[in-house]
Amino acid sequence: MTATMSQVGGIVRRKEDPALIQGRGVYVDDIKLNGELTVAFVRSPFARARIISIDTSAALAIPGVRAVYTIDDVRSLGPLLAQIPIGKLRPLLADGVVNHVGEAVAMVVAEDRYQAEDGAEAVVVEYDQLPASVGLKFSATDEVKIHDDLDSNILHTWVSHDWWPGVFELEDHRPAIAAAKERDDVVIVSQEMVNQRLIPVAIEPRAVLADWSHGYDRVTLYTSSQIPHAVAGAIAKTFGLPVNGVHVIAPEVGGGFGCKLNVYPDEVLVCFASHKLEAPVRWTETRREAGYSTIQGRGWIGTATITGTRDGEILGYELDALADMGAYSQNFTVAIPVLGLYVASGQYNIPLAWSVKCVATNTQTTDAYRGAGRPEAAYYLERAIDMFATEIGMHPGDVRKKNFFKKEDFPATVPIGLTMDSGDYVTNLDKLLESSDYAGLKAMQEQARSEGRYVGVGLSTYVEVCGFGPSILAEFGFGWDGYGLPSSFSGSGLVRINPDGSATVFIGTGPSGQGHETTWAQIVSDRLGIAMEMIRVAHGDTTDSPMGIGTFGSRSAAVDGAATYEAAEKVRSKASELVAHMLEASAEDVRFADGGAHIVGTPGHKVTWAEIAEVAYKPHKGPEGMEAGLEAHAVFSPGNATWPFGSHIAVVEVDVETGNVDILRYLAMDDCGNVISPMIVDGQIHGGIAQGIGQALFEEAVYDENGNLLSGSLVDYPLPTASDLPMFELDRTVTPTDVNPLGVKGIGEAGTIGSAQTLVNAVVDALAPLGVKHIDMPLRPKKVWQAIQDAQEA
Amino acid sequence: MKVSMTINGRLVNGDVEPRTLLVHFIREELALTGTHIGCETSYCGACTIHVDGAATKSCTMLAVQAEGANITTIEGMAKGDDLHPVQEGFWERHGLQCGYCTPGMIMSGAALIAENPTPTEDEIRHGIEGNLCRCTGYHNIVKSIEYAAAKMRGETPPPADWEEVSA
Numbered sequence: 001m002t003a004t005m006s007q008v009g010g011i012v013r014r015k016e017d018p019a020l021i022q023g024r025g026v027y028v029d030d031i032k033l034n035g036e037l038t039v040a041f042v043r044s045p046f047a048r049a050r051i052i053s054i055d056t057s058a059a060l061a062i063p064g065v066r067a068v069y070t071i072d073d074v075r076s077l078g079p080l081l082a083q084i085p086i087g088k089l090r091p092l093l094a095d096g097v098v099n100h101v102g103e104a105v106a107m108v109v110a111e112d113r114y115q116a117e118d119g120a121e122a123v124v125v126e127y128d129q130l131p132a133s134v135g136l137k138f139s140a141t142d143e144v145k146i147h148d149d150l151d152s153n154i155l156h157t158w159v160s161h162d163w164w165p166g167v168f169e170l171e172d173h174r175p176a177i178a179a180a181k182e183r184d185d186v187v188i189v190s191q192e193m194v195n196q197r198l199i200p201v202a203i204e205p206r207a208v209l210a211d212w213s214h215g216y217d218r219v220t221l222y223t224s225s226q227i228p229h230a231v232a233g234a235i236a237k238t239f240g241l242p243v244n245g246v247h248v249i250a251p252e253v254g255g256g257f258g259c260k261l262n263v264y265p266d267e268v269l270v271c272f273a274s275h276k277l278e279a280p281v282r283w284t285e286t287r288r289e290a291g292y293s294t295i296q297g298r299g300w301i302g303t304a305t306i307t308g309t310r311d312g313e314i315l316g317y318e319l320d321a322l323a324d325m326g327a328y329s330q331n332f333t334v335a336i337p338v339l340g341l342y343v344a345s346g347q348y349n350i351p352l353a354w355s356v357k358c359v360a361t362n363t364q365t366t367d368a369y370r371g372a373g374r375p376e377a378a379y380y381l382e383r384a385i386d387m388f389a390t391e392i393g394m395h396p397g398d399v400r401k402k403n404f405f406k407k408e409d410f411p412a413t414v415p416i417g418l419t420m421d422s423g424d425y426v427t428n429l430d431k432l433l434e435s436s437d438y439a440g441l442k443a444m445q446e447q448a449r450s451e452g453r454y455v456g457v458g459l460s461t462y463v464e465v466c467g468f469g470p471s472i473l474a475e476f477g478f479g480w481d482g483y484g485l486p487s488s489f490s491g492s493g494l495v496r497i498n499p500d501g502s503a504t505v506f507i508g509t510g511p512s513g514q515g516h517e518t519t520w521a522q523i524v525s526d527r528l529g530i531a532m533e534m535i536r537v538a539h540g541d542t543t544d545s546p547m548g549i550g551t552f553g554s555r556s557a558a559v560d561g562a563a564t565y566e567a568a569e570k571v572r573s574k575a576s577e578l579v580a581h582m583l584e585a586s587a588e589d590v591r592f593a594d595g596g597a598h599i600v601g602t603p604g605h606k607v608t609w610a611e612i613a614e615v616a617y618k619p620h621k622g623p624e625g626m627e628a629g630l631e632a633h634a635v636f637s638p639g640n641a642t643w644p645f646g647s648h649i650a651v652v653e654v655d656v657e658t659g660n661v662d663i664l665r666y667l668a669m670d671d672c673g674n675v676i677s678p679m680i681v682d683g684q685i686h687g688g689i690a691q692g693i694g695q696a697l698f699e700e701a702v703y704d705e706n707g708n709l710l711s712g713s714l715v716d717y718p719l720p721t722a723s724d725l726p727m728f729e730l731d732r733t734v735t736p737t738d739v740n741p742l743g744v745k746g747i748g749e750a751g752t753i754g755s756a757q758t759l760v761n762a763v764v765d766a767l768a769p770l771g772v773k774h775i776d777m778p779l780r781p782k783k784v785w786q787a788i789q790d791a792q793e794a
Numbered sequence: 795m796k797v798s799m800t801i802n803g804r805l806v807n808g809d810v811e812p813r814t815l816l817v818h819f820i821r822e823e824l825a826l827t828g829t830h831i832g833c834e835t836s837y838c839g840a841c842t843i844h845v846d847g848a849a850t851k852s853c854t855m856l857a858v859q860a861e862g863a864n865i866t867t868i869e870g871m872a873k874g875d876d877l878h879p880v881q882e883g884f885w886e887r888h889g890l891q892c893g894y895c896t897p898g899m900i901m902s903g904a905a906l907i908a909e910n911p912t913p914t915e916d917e918i919r920h921g922i923e924g925n926l927c928r929c930t931g932y933h934n935i936v937k938s939i940e941y942a943a944a945k946m947r948g949e950t951p952p953p954a955d956w957e958e959v960s961a
Contacts, residue, residue: 011956013885020893021881021900023828023868030827203832203840203928204894254830254894255928287833513892513929678956679888683934687891690931714837714926722919722932730955 003531003595008522008676008742012532015517025252028207028222029284036209036280037066039270040116042106042123043292044098047132047362047707048146051096051105051125059108059122064115066277068123069107071095074272080265080330081234083482087155087329087360088147092265098127099146099327100363101707102292104265109273109281132362132707136301136322139361146327146360153360155325158337160344160354160416164476168417173351177316180307180351186315189387190305194776195376195756197299197324197701198694199717200369202512204254205285206294210270214278219271220247226256226510227263227550230480232542234263235271237484250540256512257691258368259294261552262331263483266293291712295333296701297369299324300376302356304384310392312399314350319380321356326365333367334358335477339553340373342465345415346381347425347645348403352415362707368552370691371752374464382460382757386764387773396459396761397433401426418465420643421737421745424671428733429461432647432669435731441651449769454654455664458762462754463645466746467558469638469739480549488637491555492546493564495524495571496631499617501610502534505564508548509539509556514748515680519557520564522676523742527568528575529592530609546633554644554746557676562740563636570632578615578630581623582607642737642745646670648689648754650762656770659785661697661763667729670750673736674743681747686728688751694720695752696759700778767791799863801826802870810857817841819857820867828868828897832926839925842898843867849905851924868897871904879942880904887954889938891929899925903939911947913939 004012019025056068071078071093079089094105108119133144139153146153161172180186202224209222219239225231225248232246239246253260266283273281285293302321308314323337337356345352389396404425405412413419432438441457448455468478471488480487494506505520517537525532539545548560572592579597580587589600598606615621616630651665668685675681698718702710711717736743756777763779764772771791775784798807801824808823820826820843829852832838841852844866871878880903883889890896899922906913906921913921918939919932927935941951 011954014888016893017885017890020890020896021877021884022872023826023897025893026827027830027894029831030821032825201928202892202894203838203926204830204892205832252893254832255892257928287835287838513890515891679954682955683888683891683930686931686933687929688931691928713835714833715835719926719928720931721923721926722936723923725919725932727915727936728931728933 003533005525005529005531005594008526009678011679012518012522014515015521015532016515027204027252027254028209028224031209031222033209033211033280036282037109037111037277038113038116039273039281039283040108040120041104042108042120042125044094044101044103044105046098046127046129047101047134048130049098049127050130051094051098052128053126054106055124056106058124059119062115062119062122064111065108065119066111067109067273068119069273074269077238077268077272081237081263081482082329083332084335084477086334087325088150090265090328090330090365092268101709102364107269109277134362134703134705134707136324136359136361139359140322140357146362155358155360156334157355157357158341160341160352163338163341163416170415170417173316173415174353176351177307177318177353180315185309186307187310187388187391188305188307189384189391190303191384191387191774192301192303193380193383193774195298195300195379196777198297198369198699199291199701200257200259200294200297201717201719202255202257202259205287205290206260207284208267208270209280209282210274211280212271212274218245218247219274220249221267221271222249222251223267224253224260225250226253226260226512226552228510228540228542229508229548230483230485230550231263231267233480233485234483235268238268239271243485248542250510253510253512257370258297258372258552260512261368262295264293287714288712291709292364295330295365295367297366298376299366302380304380306384306388308388312392312394312402314348314403316351316353317345317381317384318353319344322359323356324363324366325358325360326363327360328365330365330367333365336366336368336373338373340377341416342418343374343377343463346378347405347423347461347463349405349409350403363703370688371749374749374753375692375756378462378753379757382462383760386761397429397438400461401429419640421640421739422735423463423643423645424733424735425461425645428645428669428671429647431733432649432667436649436667438649454656454766456652456654456762456764456766458650458758458760458765460754460758460761461645461647463643464554464746464750464753465641465643466554466749467638467642468553468555469640471637487549489559490635490637491560491563492548492633492635493560493567494546494631494633495564495567497571497609497613497616499613501608501613503528503530505535505537506545507537507539507560507564508546509560510550511539512551514551514556514684515677516556519677519680520561523561523565524568527565527572529594529596531595554748557744558642558740558746559636559638561744562742563634565741566634566636567632570634571630574630575612577626578612578622579607582615636740638739640739642673642739644670644672644745644747644750646750646754648758650758652759652762652766654763654766654784656788659781659783659788661779661784663726665729666726668751668754669731669733671733671735672747672750673745674734676742676744682730684747685730685751688749689728689755690720690725692752692755693725693759696756696777697779795858797858797861799860799865801865802867808857812856812858814857815853816855816857816860817852820852826867826869830894830897832894837926839902840895840898842901842925844901844905849902868900871900878904879945880907880939882945883938883942887938887941888934889930895925895927899927899935903942906939907943907946911943913943
């Protein structure tokens with residue numbers, strides 16, 4: 001066996017890959033249990049209707065159909081749990097009314113998939129259709145009020161100076177901005193912009209399989225989830241079990257992007273059915289069904305306004321927006337805009353007035369989709385800054401630099417009261433402007449224009465907030481209290497040296513492709529000198545992993561990674577005592593490397609990890625009085641969030657005859673602090689950018705006025721393909737954080753937060769000679785072509 | 795209906811309902827779960843296999859249509875401990891994250907190289923257009939297939955991004 005000694009910052013092939021590239025990875029739908037039953041749901045054809053009756057008799061008569069459940073069977077278990085109970089919580093099955101197309105009305109359980117589908121077809125539901133409220137502006141009028149027991153479709157309004165009353169006493173910047181607007185020497189740019197609804201589309205659809213073990217008073221739930229411990233908490237709370245009565249297993253998870261960061265009705269319902277029917281019960285989502293059964297993201301319309309001087313000083317940034325919540329509030333639904341609020345003023349030391357109204361509509365619920373609020377915030381701000389730069393005829397980089405927080409300003413407190421850990425924005429942007437030869441790109445653009453080609457260069461910078469702390473912020477609603485699992489933002493790691501000298505690392509995250517097995521092994525290998533091949537990283541099983549709140553919000557490395565580092569340090573400390581005893585030296589002189597330990601200055605004087613482990617597990621061979629065994633658990637509670645940042649440039653060419661946008665180059669200069677695995681970090685940025693480009697150019701969840709989802713299949717919801725994207729040209733600056741001992745910030749969402757507006761800025765830059773000032777995403781050819789025609793007519 | 799075919803070099807017989815999709819036969823009857831299902835419109839390509847050497851989406855075929863066919867799934871690509879060069883390329887060049895689209899991508903990549911041993915970047919991108927990946931932005935998938943094509947030609951693969959950086 002090869003022995004790969006990993007240093008943090010080194011390149012190693014992923015530990016995850018051998019199984020996955022050979023088709024041996026196990027996802028939920030690959031697991032088969034004896035005697036399992038299968039579920040199909042009866043779904044509403046209407047966006048809003050009263051349910052008059054549900055007749056299940058014909059379905060129950062179909063051979064193989066074992067049960068049909070409606071809300072009457074499960075009302076006592078609901079509604080679905082959520083963190084922030086603002087808005088209407090989702091009943092487990094429709095309760096008297098349906099509020100979006102595809103809402104589950106009844107659940108059929110049968111012996112095979114075909115019988116279940118036949119059963120669902122045979123359930124007769126009589127509806128009295130009601131007017132639906134679809135479209136943000138319409139819903140905000142309350143002309144059609146969706147929920148009888150709520151005062152308004154506007155569920156809540158988040159304002160920047162008063163977003164958490166009683167905790168943050170903040171200055172209201174509105175009077176200062178209003179005064180600035182009265183000045184003679186200011187320029188005001190204002191634009192209404194849509195940040196459209198998106199469907200996350202993890203390529204693995206969601207899948208669940210419950211197995212209730214009556215004699216053991218325990219249910220095992222296999223689920224494709226980013227948050228296994230939180231699911232266990234929610235299932236336990238729902239059924240009145242202690243959390244140790246719920247065993248959640250998230251095996252391989254085929255992509256998440258936030259859509260597997262919810263506890264869903266189906267997860268509860270398969271547990272219920274398994275308990276009732278005394279058999280394992282499975283449900284696997286189809287792609288089309290995912291439009292109804294899995295959360296969507298974004299869906300904002302808002303007006304961004306910048307007031308500033310002609311020499312580029314920004315005197316105020318305002319956003320007045322509506323955000324689509326869908327019909328029901330689930331996990332974080334109404335809180336998603338708050339994540340945008342945290343970065344509402346971006347990297348800039350500027351006055352801020354932000355107001356986002358959360359609006360219920362008769363559509364599927366929205367919640368966290370990669371970036372969750374932060375891409376929206378960055379989009380409005382960075383589009384507005386670009387318009388401002390264009391208006392005053394200033395270099396878009398210079399406008400940004402003029403208003404940036406400077407390196408010496410950190411830690412820097414932003415208008416909404418949070419404090420950014422570290423940043424060096426000018427250096428980062430300058431490095432990209434130089435490495436991209438921005439001036440050369442603009443010269444190339446001029447040359448192209450002279451040839452009648454429409455080339456554009458788009459720039460955007462961004463700051464992200466992730467890896468949340470401090471603990472108090474969890475009280476706002478981002479802890480798992482709603483799921484019966486009181487937690488802060490802590491992460492944990494347990495490092496065990498086994499008696500043979502191998503190591504097992506147990507973590508509480510829920511990876512879905514981020515490479516935690518590799519990155520965590522690198523952290524441990526780096527601290528302990530154990531070969532990568534001798535380290536196994538266990539995750540995704542609530543029985544054998546320490547408590548962890550899961551993988552989301554670019555938090556895993558900065559929080560759980562830091563905890564694992566600290567656990568490894570504890571092991572190292574004890575192992576140093578053991579080695580000192582074995583080699584008759586001082587513990588301070590022990591060094592770990594190359595599969596064992598030696599005494600500094602005498603590399604030949606060494607022991608292997610197998611030898612250290614033997615002494616650890618045989619106390620009579622070790623130091624007098626030392627506890628046997630060699631493992632440590634650590635919990636890391638971050639004192640602050642981390643704030644990664646970066647600068648992106650896109651170069652595009654627009655075919656003005658067809659409206660087609662071709663991406664010529666895409667360059668990104670990201671800064672996520674120290675880097676544990678450069679290969680994995682770059683991969684995260686690639687994927688993040690692709691999702692931002694997907695939003696900019698292709699993707700949109702389209703609803704008609706009756707609330708029908710018109711883009712529910714991959715035929716109507718175009719994801720970027722390989723032909724649509726260029727090679728990404730990545731580089732980085734490194735500004736470590738002092739929030740965690742690794743100095744790392746998050747990187748999972750950065751690419752997405754930086755990219756959508758970069759593309760739009762580029763396309764608008766390309767079409768500036770034609771008078772185009774803004775086009776709403778997605779910039780599909782027809783829309784771009786139309787914008788050109790409209791600008792020409794204007 | 796009775797059906798028989800060769801899968802990964804092994805003759806298999808089955809008795810299926812006529813409406814059974816080939817992908818369901820492979821996953822459920824033969825327990826070869828490396829072939830994945832990501833949609834029902836043949837857009838995602840996660841179910842790509844080789845049928846008589848051609849990359850085929852196994853959700854677009856009925857099991858009975860594969861009567862007598864010679865089929866390779868992802869499980870049949872490695873020979874013992876020896877990975878297929880495309881599998882090796884995906885490992886060496888970080889061509890996968892969550893791994894769900896990966897088997898289909900590898901099958902498409904292998905078929906592409908079999909047809910065109912010297913594909914350009916553009917040809918690779920067009921060749922895998924029918925396979926969707928949500929994690930990688932395709933950058934490293936293209937690099938993985940370039941790596942494999944070079945290996946299969948007996949050449950040294952182009953350097954990885956990180957090798958270029960350190961050079």
